[in-house]
Amino acid sequence: xxxxxxxxxxxxxxxxxxxxxxxxxxxxxxxxxxxxxxxxxxxxxxxxxxxxxxxxxxxxxxxxxxxxxxxxxxxxxxxxxxxxxxxxxxxxxxxxxxxxxxxxxxxxxxxxxxxxxxxxxxxxxxxxxxxxxxxxxxxxxxxxxxxxxxxxxxxxxxxxxxxxxxxxxxxxxxxxxxxxxxxxxxxxxxxxxxxxxxxxxxxxxxxxxxxxxxxxxxxxxxxxxxxxxxxxxxxxxxxxxxxxxxxxxxxxxxxxxxxxxxxxxxxxxxxxxxxxxxxxxxxxxxxxxxxxxxxxxxxxxxxxxxxxxxxxxxxxxxxxxxxxxxxxxxxxxxxxxxxxxxxxxxxxxxxxxxxxxxxxxxxxxxxxxxxxxxxxxxxxxxxxxxxxxxxxxxxxxxxxxxxxxxxxxxxxxxxxxxxxxxxxxxxxxxxxxxxxxxxxxxxxxxxxxxxxxxxxxxxxxxxxxxxxxxxxxxxxxxxxxxxxxxxxxxxxxxxxxxxxxxxxxxxxxxxxxxxxxxxxxxxxxxxxxxxxxxxxxxxxxxxxxxxxxxxxxxxxxxxxxxxxxxxxxxxxxxxxxxxxxxxxxxxxxxxxxxxxxxxxxxxxxxxxxxxxxxxxxxxxxxxxxxxxxxxxxxxxxxxxxxxxxxxxxxxxxxxxxxxxxxxxxxxxxxxxxxxxxxxxxxxxxxxxxxxxxxxxxxxxxxxxxxxxxxxxxxxxxxxxxxxxxxxxxxxxxxxxxxxxxxxxxxxxxxxxxxxxxxxxxxxxxxxxxxxxxxxxxxxx
DNA sequence: TGGAGCGTAATTTTT
DNA sequence: TTACGCTCCA
Numbered sequence: 001x002x003x004x005x006x007x008x009x010x011x012x013x014x015x016x017x018x019x020x021x022x023x024x025x026x027x028x029x030x031x032x033x034x035x036x037x038x039x040x041x042x043x044x045x046x047x048x049x050x051x052x053x054x055x056x057x058x059x060x061x062x063x064x065x066x067x068x069x070x071x072x073x074x075x076x077x078x079x080x081x082x083x084x085x086x087x088x089x090x091x092x093x094x095x096x097x098x099x100x101x102x103x104x105x106x107x108x109x110x111x112x113x114x115x116x117x118x119x120x121x122x123x124x125x126x127x128x129x130x131x132x133x134x135x136x137x138x139x140x141x142x143x144x145x146x147x148x149x150x151x152x153x154x155x156x157x158x159x160x161x162x163x164x165x166x167x168x169x170x171x172x173x174x175x176x177x178x179x180x181x182x183x184x185x186x187x188x189x190x191x192x193x194x195x196x197x198x199x200x201x202x203x204x205x206x207x208x209x210x211x212x213x214x215x216x217x218x219x220x221x222x223x224x225x226x227x228x229x230x231x232x233x234x235x236x237x238x239x240x241x242x243x244x245x246x247x248x249x250x251x252x253x254x255x256x257x258x259x260x261x262x263x264x265x266x267x268x269x270x271x272x273x274x275x276x277x278x279x280x281x282x283x284x285x286x287x288x289x290x291x292x293x294x295x296x297x298x299x300x301x302x303x304x305x306x307x308x309x310x311x312x313x314x315x316x317x318x319x320x321x322x323x324x325x326x327x328x329x330x331x332x333x334x335x336x337x338x339x340x341x342x343x344x345x346x347x348x349x350x351x352x353x354x355x356x357x358x359x360x361x362x363x364x365x366x367x368x369x370x371x372x373x374x375x376x377x378x379x380x381x382x383x384x385x386x387x388x389x390x391x392x393x394x395x396x397x398x399x400x401x402x403x404x405x406x407x408x409x410x411x412x413x414x415x416x417x418x419x420x421x422x423x424x425x426x427x428x429x430x431x432x433x434x435x436x437x438x439x440x441x442x443x444x445x446x447x448x449x450x451x452x453x454x455x456x457x458x459x460x461x462x463x464x465x466x467x468x469x470x471x472x473x474x475x476x477x478x479x480x481x482x483x484x485x486x487x488x489x490x491x492x493x494x495x496x497x498x499x500x501x502x503x504x505x506x507x508x509x510x511x512x513x514x515x516x517x518x519x520x521x522x523x524x525x526x527x528x529x530x531x532x533x534x535x536x537x538x539x540x541x542x543x544x545x546x547x548x549x550x551x552x553x554x555x556x557x558x559x560x561x562x563x564x565x566x567x568x569x570x571x572x573x574x575x576x577x578x579x580x581x582x583x584x585x586x587x588x589x590x591x592x593x594x595x596x597x598x599x600x601x602x603x604x605x606x607x608x609x610x611x612x613x614x615x616x617x618x619x620x621x622x623x624x625x626x627x628x629x630x631x632x633x634x635x636x637x638x639x640x641x642x643x644x645x646x647x648x649x650x651x652x653x654x655x656x657x658x659x660x661x662x663x664x665x666x667x668x669x670x671x672x673x674x675x676x677x678x679x680x681x682x683x684x685x686x687x688x689x690x691x692x693x694x695x696x697x698x699x700x701x702x703x704x705x706x707x708x709x710x711x712x713x714x715x716x717x718x719x720x721x722x723x724x725x726x727x728x729x730x731x732x733x734x735x736x737x738x739x740x741x742x743x744x745x746x747x748x749x750x751x752x753x754x755x756x757x758x759x760x761x762x763x764x765x766x767x768x769x770x771x772x773x774x775x776x777x778x779x780x
Numbered sequence: 781t782g783g784a785g786c787g788t789a790a791t792t793t794t795t
Numbered sequence: 796t797t798a799c800g801c802t803c804c805a
Contacts, residue, residue, distance in 0.1 A: 065795065092795060117794075191795065226795090258793065358792055360796090414782095421781045537795080557793050579792060595793085618791060619796040768790095 021279040022046045028273035031248040034310045035601035036286025048080040058085040061216040065223045095194030096533050106197045113188045113405040114536035120190045127178035133171045146172045151192035152228045152260035187404045195230035202237035213241040224249035228260035251305050257591045288317025290637040295600045297634035302590045319639040321608045326644040328615040336368035353552040353564040355599045357577040379554035389505045396484040401529045403440050416493040424455040477531045478516035556599045567603035572611040572627035596629045736775050
């Protein structure tokens, strides 16, 4: 039936499976796309192809996870000559759109505010307080996680309460109920609501599902491996009738399980849709043979996956470099040196990326890069919108759209300082609570103002200010932002601050005005509400700008979907990657492995995996073992090089040669010889260079690597006898203020810092510094 | 009322 | 290390 289609640009240069996916007609389609296999190309071509076969663009819905991916897809589809009008959204943006249309059916009123992570935590704390749940008992963050998980599963507070069997869970259930009540009062939704409410809407309203099914004849979902239950349901409902659902993804790149993403969704797609056509994209166009080989070998260690045979016609290229260092600083220095050398050899800075598991690692790297004058950028876009001054400004705007938004109101009521203090605010809150009226209404109440004497005058002035802003904000969005800045006094306060030589936070808020202008130009019908929604949905990943002319630093999570000619992954150490929290449950190690796999497969030509034998994190230096993932790589695709100094001969330990031979990880100790770099100077050896650390004697308590542990323990036992922890031994029962009763797994004394690992029934094993942690020994 | 300074506590990834 | 919350002081 597509005979009239010319083999146009749409089908040009596609390989066979790609072609098959693009030209698939009606019915469910699963595209299992390995890294670098041209997945985005397939999706965009498929969308264009569908339009070519007569499907109106506006009847196609494409769903992505990040705004960046959505924008990219739009751009490319338009580049293929397809008219605008296709629905290309993130799940969350789609949620906003549908809730603005149908939200009232699920208790979301027009003008609703989106509560971000920080806002929502405030509300959780408030709910905990209202329920009398003390935050020393249950961390607000943990409660928030539980609520989030419940929402992902569409569990209402009542349903959650039904499940709860422990004391803590019942407490969470109460908080959850209160939390929902507070959000409802304020007409606020959190990120999870954007999905959950839509899923509930679709579940409860067959007529709406029907309407939307007519609207969306084809549904395409990208990164399907990252969908959670709510997203799964949304995709399902939206394609219920026509069953034209095309999902693309890769189980091996599922890295958001901790946030509720369910890898089962993609693994069991064929069970959900028995007639699904499955296409595997296994040819990799991105990486060298060696890199791909290492990645394949690593991921083969996972059980929960769908087998794929990744292959490439690319050159084998250089081996994957695995570098070992004595400590984190060395690692950072050598990486910076290497980047500098690569740059001198003609490699653009923007060709290089450094990935790490946790943000905390970036500091040392930044330092080393800065010293050398190497430009770098950190992918942390949310940061901008999370700045205090930005959130303050947005607070004023949020109130305009949603007068019930109490979080925003409390934020701005005394920012900048206008003499409305804690006591006044507390009285207002009490009144609002007692009379069941919105805070803003109470604030506007002349009677209330009169009661408050001096403070009341200030309240009246504040109310007047809000009215003025409202007047001024009737015009264009950027005008509204400027009006807030000038009228509220924020501008004045920030100017003063800037003049006094502080951080230039004025520039940041001015940037917000620029962002508003840009928004006005981009969108056909700009509105303040829509502008705020967009800002609320900005994420880290959206801010990754590969063309910035700078080395990119980012977490492994943020790296998904990107590619770079040169990639460094740092901190490949047990406890860091895989992360220690994941090591507690063996299933999570698979996700850590996938995370590593994602990082590795971002590299096109050169890949460096590094680890240090000890690393300082949060001011504490700890010994670190090499990551198990380094052992799981295809060893023939890797080259192990040891740059660490004086390999562990302290106190007349083993000879160096012995150490080399005994090295279980197969590292080559580097003394004078260095890794080959085509046409370039070899690396400078750090070892013989009289580095500043060479002569520094480390305290033995900082070590703990295998054999060294014995030495420390011997020293430790002597120390232990006299310490308060003398009778704390493995097996001893203790109580932690938060985690409850646990049992000591191991205990290791040090100078003023006794470390111990304690296993808890419900929280797994955790390591503490006993002197610092709220831990007591159980009597008897 | 507001700010500074202190002590304390804990530490992942973020649409 | 750092961030937050609390108290105390101006």
